[in-house]
Amino acid sequence: xxxxxxxxxxxxxxxxxxxxxxxxxxxxxxxxxxxxxxxxxxxxxxxxxxxxxxxxxxxxxxxxxxxxxxxxxxxxxxxxxxxxxxxxxxxxxxxxxxxxxxxxxxxxxxxxxxxxxxxxxxxxxxxxxxxxxxxxxxxxxxxxxxxxxxxxxxxxxxxxxxxxxxxxxxxxxxxxxxxxxxxxxxxxxxxxxxxxxxxxxxxxxxxxxxxxxxxxxxxxxxxxxxxxxxxxxxxxxxxxxxxxxxxxxxxxxxxxxxxxxxxxxxxxxxxxxxxxxxxxxxxxxxxxxxxxxxxxxxxxxxxxxxxxxxxxxxxxxxxxxxxxxxxxxxxxxxxxxxxxxxxxxxxxxxxxxxxxxxxxxxxxxxxxxxxxxxxxxxxxxxxxxxxxxxxxxxxxxxxxxxxxxx
Numbered sequence: 001x002x003x004x005x006x007x008x009x010x011x012x013x014x015x016x017x018x019x020x021x022x023x024x025x026x027x028x029x030x031x032x033x034x035x036x037x038x039x040x041x042x043x044x045x046x047x048x049x050x051x052x053x054x055x056x057x058x059x060x061x062x063x064x065x066x067x068x069x070x071x072x073x074x075x076x077x078x079x080x081x082x083x084x085x086x087x088x089x090x091x092x093x094x095x096x097x098x099x100x101x102x103x104x105x106x107x108x109x110x111x112x113x114x115x116x117x118x119x120x121x122x123x124x125x126x127x128x129x130x131x132x133x134x135x136x137x138x139x140x141x142x143x144x145x146x147x148x149x150x151x152x153x154x155x156x157x158x159x160x161x162x163x164x165x166x167x168x169x170x171x172x173x174x175x176x177x178x179x180x181x182x183x184x185x186x187x188x189x190x191x192x193x194x195x196x197x198x199x200x201x202x203x204x205x206x207x208x209x210x211x212x213x214x215x216x217x218x219x220x221x222x223x224x225x226x227x228x229x230x231x232x233x234x235x236x237x238x239x240x241x242x243x244x245x246x247x248x249x250x251x252x253x254x255x256x257x258x259x260x261x262x263x264x265x266x267x268x269x270x271x272x273x274x275x276x277x278x279x280x281x282x283x284x285x286x287x288x289x290x291x292x293x294x295x296x297x298x299x300x301x302x303x304x305x306x307x308x309x310x311x312x313x314x315x316x317x318x319x320x321x322x323x324x325x326x327x328x329x330x331x332x333x334x335x336x337x338x339x340x341x342x343x344x345x346x347x348x349x350x351x352x353x354x355x356x357x358x359x360x361x362x363x364x365x366x367x368x369x370x371x372x373x374x375x376x377x378x379x380x381x382x383x384x385x386x387x388x389x390x391x392x393x394x395x396x397x398x399x400x401x402x403x404x405x406x
């Protein structure tokens with residue numbers, strides 16, 4: 001099946017090339033660095049240090065590698081690859097002096113070979129990313145050590161991969177070791193591959209805030225975080241009357257900032273004045289859009305309640321609730337949280353978050369909390385206690401990294 005995949009990728013080469021120029025025109029691709037997508041480097045390599053290559057598809061996966069970067073950036077040259085322009089911008093802003101960033105090449109054999117031949121990494125950490133068969137095959141051919149961290153497979157993907165079990169298994173055989181994101185993921189991956197799958201916790205929860213007090217001074221501050229297309233407008237519409245009645249201050253942080261103009265236009269049509277956080281616009285508006293990276297913690301600190309996106313529509317899988325919980329926030333989430341099933345199940349048991357089935361339920365839950373400070377404070381306290389649990393055995397990971405890179 002790999003050969004068929006390779007034939008197909010080669011046949012589609014002209015379309016891939018045309019597509020990248022379309023993406024450049026639409027400002028979804030880097031106009032200057034697009035050659036990296038063909039495996040061509042745009043920076044010089046330091047041959048005096050070992051290279052630790054971390055591949056993470058987007059910002060969420062990259063942020064989970066922070067503890068690895070902080071541990072090793074002074075010892076090794078850390079090469080980071082991602083697929084999105086927004087992740088490249090984030091890395092350039094916050095990690096410029098610690099890592100080398102390149103876009104991972106498209107999964108075409110000759111471009112993958114070009115990339116690997118130039119960088120010649122001593123160890124590869126593949127973090128929670130999609131399986132790229134050609135790249136992984138080239139990694140195996142060249143006998144590079146590669147560890148798969150935070151591996152996951154959603155229930156929907158699990159059903160699809162059942163029809164191509166051998167292809168999936170052969171792709172994963174290219175890894176020296178596989179660490180599942182959750183016990184459910186471990187079971188699903190093992191069932192598909194019959195390979196040894198390790199579990200040491202969720203890497204995304206390795207770097208978390210340890211707090212002891214909430215210090216929430218205002219009860220009318222609500223945050224809507226990590227939303228995807230259509231979620232913002234549906235959430236705001238469902239709580240529109242409550243925003244007015246309780247004079248709520250809404251801080252909205254979409255998952256993809258490039259959508260901000262569209263979001264602003266949609267909310268304007270609903271009659272809301274919108275401020276942009278970066279421009280320090282009219283602070284009397286009920287809704288402020290956080291339009292820059294690295295600001296979530298600042299607003300989690302002052303928010304009593306966080307509506308967490310990526311969970312109200314299918315096929316996204318939800319986002320990490322622990323970050324908001326660690327600041328003593330009540331987390332309201334939709335039911336589509338396949339990526340975080342185990343965490344949400346445990347949080348519900350500990351009465352430290354709220355799951356709703358549809359947008360209309362958000363308003364019902366919010367009103368109850370806004371009218372009941374005791375219940376709000378109780379869930380906040382539970383959330384804080386839950387967030388201070390241990391979720392990842394980082395020393396076990398460091399031991400493996402040091403064994404394989406040496």
